[in-house]
Amino acid sequence: MENTADSPGSRTLSSVDRALSVIELLAENNGLTVTQLANRLGTGKATAFRLAKTLVERGWAEKDEELRYRLGPSALSLSPGVQNGTDLRRQLYPILQELQDATGETIHLTVLRGRHIVYVEQLVSPKPVHSVSTLGGRSPAHCVSPGLAQLALLPEAARKWVVSTPLRRYTEHSVVDPDAVLAELVRVRERGYAINKGTFRADVGGVGAAVLDARGRPRAGLSVCMPIFRMQSTDLAEIGNLLRTKAVDAQRRLDLGLHVPGW
Structure with a gap:
């Protein structure tokens, strides 16, 4: 043989x-x-x-x-996030700009694809120390704030599917136990926003919220990303509530089909 x-x-x-x-x-x-x-x-x-x-x-x-x-x-x-996110970028760019003006941090627009999120737009912080992602790149949804925010609003069966396979540990703070992840998603759903403190990259964290479609399903994620050392002196609840407000504004823009002139 x-x-x-x-x-x-x-x-x-x-x-x-x-x-x-x-x-x-x-x-x-x-x-x-x-x-x-x-x-x-x-x-x-x-x-x-x-x-x-x-x-x-x-x-x-x-x-x-x-x-x-x-x-x-x-x-x-070929990235589905980049291809399908073109209209999202056009319509939600003013929201991203407002978030950066209010926080001074890096702002991400993402879409959920399976167990990952895909970055479709990014406004990089003007501060000397900041976080940068790759457009079209992916991050594990269970380890980043916009991923958690979107996962939390999926139907129960979909949430259980996400944790049905072993989850990779990226840092010592990564949550990989299925029951612990599902419990965190319940907290995120109740709070309206998610927080990541070094669960994907040890020195980077963020706060994220989901933009919903007409059925109440996640259509995109908005997040404010910053170094861990700045998170320690930042009012994360204030940023979370700001994201919740901007997510509603984003949903309204999408429902109305608003675009940015010149795109």
């Missing part, structure tokens, strides 16, 4: 698997070096470099001046 583990077909599938793993890693992180890619893939640096170089040549990744790899235009063009 042929040893499929050593067959040419098996090696080809392994390469495809690794390339897809690189794309997933780039979608979940704001830039990774070759060394970081190699460590997370469990491969040598030479292999990671060849994979990244191939993806760059095909437009699926790009390398910045700091030699970090990020998602490229080919990947971003």
Whole structure:
């Protein structure tokens, strides 16, 4: 019998698997070096470099001046969040601007896709220390505030589906126990906004709220993102209530079909 583990077909599938793993890693992180890619893939640096170089040549990744790899235009063009979020960006940009004017922090507009959120718009904080995400990139919904805010408003069956598979722990603060996640979603639903204190990236947190559709289902997420050290001196309840108000304003804009002139 042929040893499929050593067959040419098996090696080809392994390469495809690794390339897809690189794309997933780039979608979940704001830039990774070759060394970081190699460590997370469990491969040598030479292999990671060849994979990244191939993806760059095909437009699926790009390398910045700091030699970090990020998602490229080919990947971003296929992102359902970017494709379907165009109208959201046009209609909700004034809301995002109002949130940044009020908080001075980075503002994100996201959509829920399965167990992840996809970033469709971002206004970066003008402060020297701030958080930046990748448009078209993904974050685990159970670890970030706009994800929790949207998950909390899903039907019970959908919430249980989210925790039906083992949840990955990203930091020591990540909540991965299914019952604990479901309990947190109940609290988020009652409060009207979610708070993340370093559950995805240890030094970054945020507050998020969901924008609803006519059926009361999550259509998008609004969030205020900031370094953990600034969260400690910030009135998070005030930001949460502001987000709740702006989420209602956003829903109204979407229902009316308002657009920003010039888009």
